[in-house]
Amino acid sequence: MKRRSFLTSTTLAAAALGLGLPAMAQEPLKVGFIYVGPVGDMGWSYQHDQGRKAIEEAYGDKVVTSYVESVPEGPDAERVLTQMALEGNKLIFATSFGFMDSVMNVAAKFPDVKFEHATGYKRADNVATYDARFYEGRAVQGTIAGRMTKSNKIGYIGSFPIPEVVQGINSAFIHARKVNPAVEMKVVWAYTWFDPAKEADAAAALIAEGVDVVLQHTDSTAPQAKAKEAGIYSFGQASDMEAFAPAPRISSIIDNWAPYYVERVGLMLDGKWASSATWGGIGAGEVQIGEISEAVPAEVKAEAEALRDAIAKGDYHPFTGPLNKQDGSVWLAEGEVADDATLSGLNFYVEGITAELPK
Incomplete structure (x- = not known):
């Protein structure tokens, strides 16, 4: 910089300060x-x-x-x-x-x-x-699904077989079976996060197997549209997907x-x-349970909300033993809670899910 330019700049800056003028604004x-x-x-x-x-x-x-x-x-x-x-x-x-x-x-x-x-x-x-x-919200969804199914078959659309998704499948199934010991879970993998055509095909495959409640860990509303065509129930994913209220969307997980x-x-x-x-999770407000619609009986809604609140307060953890792995071996003993390290690497289904987990 030339000396004259430098002096001019510093003189102007000093004058601005002396006059109480605002300094140059910080870049956003x-x-x-x-x-x-x-x-x-x-x-x-x-x-x-x-x-x-x-x-x-x-x-x-x-x-x-x-x-x-x-x-x-x-x-x-x-x-x-x-x-x-x-x-x-x-x-x-x-x-x-x-x-x-x-x-x-x-x-x-x-x-x-x-x-x-x-x-x-x-x-x-x-x-x-x-x-x-997200597995905390899946526990609430599983409770509702287990109560709402008439065929005792609920379906789950998975995106990719990573721990985050496996956590959700297991949690939904555990809590569906807690309220309905006869329930079965069918799983279809879409191998995509967002592809409405593939998600619709996955939903159609589950419906063909007789499921009457569909959960998903994919991002579009295509499964809800398929559920509406078939006259069955579904859950919103990531947002409330309120366009499908009050049915087939009977509740949602909302990512906040x-x-x-x-x-x-x-x-x-x-x-x-x-x-x-x-x-x-739910307690921190990052996972929210959307409106539980009027299609859900009042006593089921109350049961689901009680579970939500217990999770939020830390009074209950969705992965609390006794729980076995899919092969029947012990995973969690009575009262034992899965730690975060285990959940972060979860790579197996719990006992009762008959689908094969892709590797």
Whole structure:
């Protein structure tokens, strides 16, 4: 810089301070989001985007947010994450399990950028992880499903056979069987997070097997549409999916990411962000149970809400023994509770599920 320019700049700055004029405004924090599905899926990505909007509402012009939707897990994710970092985003949320290795690769190249990965387990100094205890909500859904089925057959659409999904299948089945010992569970794997055609086919396959209640761990409303055609019940996934109220959607799991996102951005703005691992559930407000519709009898609704409240207070854990593995061997003794390390790597079905778990 030329000496004259330097003197002019410093003189103006000093004059501004002397006159009590505001100093140059701080640049807003740029926050990026990467979604595996479209924001209009009315499920998983939609709920994450509600969290992004909550950041904007909370911090106004202190932040600038952006997102890229429908990014496949794999090389595309690494490209998008790299571009986000190059565009000046200092905090990036990657919102699908399969983005994990891409996050780690890009984070190593941009140590001054903070990354947060949803549902994963790999961390670094500039990589945090966050998850929700969806299995708690599945316990409530399983209770309702076990009471509502007339065929004693309930169905579950799985996305990928990872611990998060296996937790949900087991939890739903355990609690359905607690209230209905005759219940069976059929499982179909869609091998996708969001593909309405595949999800509809999975629902159709379950319906063909005689199930009259469908649960899902995929993101579109296609299973609800199939359930409506067949005149059977279903549950909303990730958001309330209220377009299907009051039937076939008899309740929902709602992923409430907004408080977490607002908190983490606040830490960035305050210079206090640090790598961490967060796993919240019903008690923390990250998992919510949507409206239990009028199609559910009052006594079943009360039973489900009592279970929800017990979980929220920490009075009950959905994985409390006695529980056996699918092969009949003991998993949890009477009163024993599964620890987080076990649940984070859960790779087996509980006793009573006859489906084969893909490896």
